Amino acid sequence: MTQQQPPGDDGRRSRGTGGFLAFAQGGDRDPRLPPGQRLTQKFPVLTAGDTPVIAEADWQLAIDGLVAAPFHLDMAGFKALGLDTFTVDIHCVTRWSRLDTRWQGIGLSRLLAEAGGARAGGARDGGGWLIAHGVGGYAANLKLDDETLARCFVATHHDGMPLSAEHGGPARLVAPHRYFWKSTKWLTRLEVSPHDLKGYWERLGYHNRGDPWRQERYRGLDDRMR
Numbered sequence: 001m002t003q004q005q006p007p008g009d010d011g012r013r014s015r016g017t018g019g020f021l022a023f024a025q026g027g028d029r030d031p032r033l034p035p036g037q038r039l040t041q042k043f044p045v046l047t048a049g050d051t052p053v054i055a056e057a058d059w060q061l062a063i064d065g066l067v068a069a070p071f072h073l074d075m076a077g078f079k080a081l082g083l084d085t086f087t088v089d090i091h092c093v094t095r096w097s098r099l100d101t102r103w104q105g106i107g108l109s110r111l112l113a114e115a116g117g118a119r120a121g122g123a124r125d126g127g128g129w130l131i132a133h134g135v136g137g138y139a140a141n142l143k144l145d146d147e148t149l150a151r152c153f154v155a156t157h158h159d160g161m162p163l164s165a166e167h168g169g170p171a172r173l174v175a176p177h178r179y180f181w182k183s184t185k186w187l188t189r190l191e192v193s194p195h196d197l198k199g200y201w202e203r204l205g206y207h208n209r210g211d212p213w214r215q216e217r218y219r220g221l222d223d224r225m226r
């Protein structure tokens with residue numbers, strides 16, 4: 001996969017005056033904005049490589065690995081489960097955040113319940129990982145903990161419209177508690193794994209967890225700051 005737009009910083013580090021300015025502007029800062037982030041009203045597109053254009057009729061999602069009853073869903077089956085609405089804030093590691101983004105889809109906990117729940121060694125032991133695979137080899141890892149179960153969902157719609165190809169349609173993961181690279185577009189497989197398998201950006205040096213509230217951007221930088 002060739003990298004067209006790295007999700008990395010846009011050249012600014014928070015070492016210089018950023019910290020002081022953030023402090024000086026403290027009063028106007030929306031408390032929902034994590035440290036080092038700026039608000040945007042736009043919806044930037046960040047993709048490593050080409051944008052796959054997948055017809056709804058050709059889309060399938062596998063839910064497998066350490067689940068009691070692995071299964072596949074096509075779009076009709078997915079919609080038949082009933083879509084819920086989610087309003088969440090999203091935070092990209094390139095430092096933009098969007099508040100109150102509206103999506104429709106199905107929560108991860110409900111999807112895993114459809115697969116009979118995670119088996120021992122998976123979520124139940126607190127030892128499991130969710131690997132969200134996308135078309136073309138992209139993947140992202142998430143610890144399958146209570147927060148991941150409660151907050152992640154698979155989205156088919158944004159702002160009431162079917163997800164566009166550039167934003168990951170027909171369906172993507174949304175993991176609002178992590179930097180947005182964890183939210184795999186063109187989602188094809190949710191794998192419950194007993195092991196932590198690093199994904200595309202994690203292997204390239206991005207933080208394994210990616211919590212925006214702790215500014216877990218890069219693995220190396222974190223190590224140096226410890």
Ligand SMILES: Nc1nc2c(c(=O)[nH]1)N[C@H]1C(S)=C(S)[C@@H](COP(=O)(O)O)O[C@H]1N2
Pocket residue numbers: 007043044045046047048049092093134135138166167168180181182183184185186
């Ligand atoms: N399959 C796939 N998913 C992906 C990416 C990608 O390149 N391929 N980029 C990630 C990154 S780095 C970000 S910031 C978000 C961007 O989503 P957007 O283009 O809808 O804003 O998708 C994430 N999911």
Ligand SMILES: [Mo]
Pocket residue numbers: 006007046092093094180181
């Ligand atoms: Mo990103």
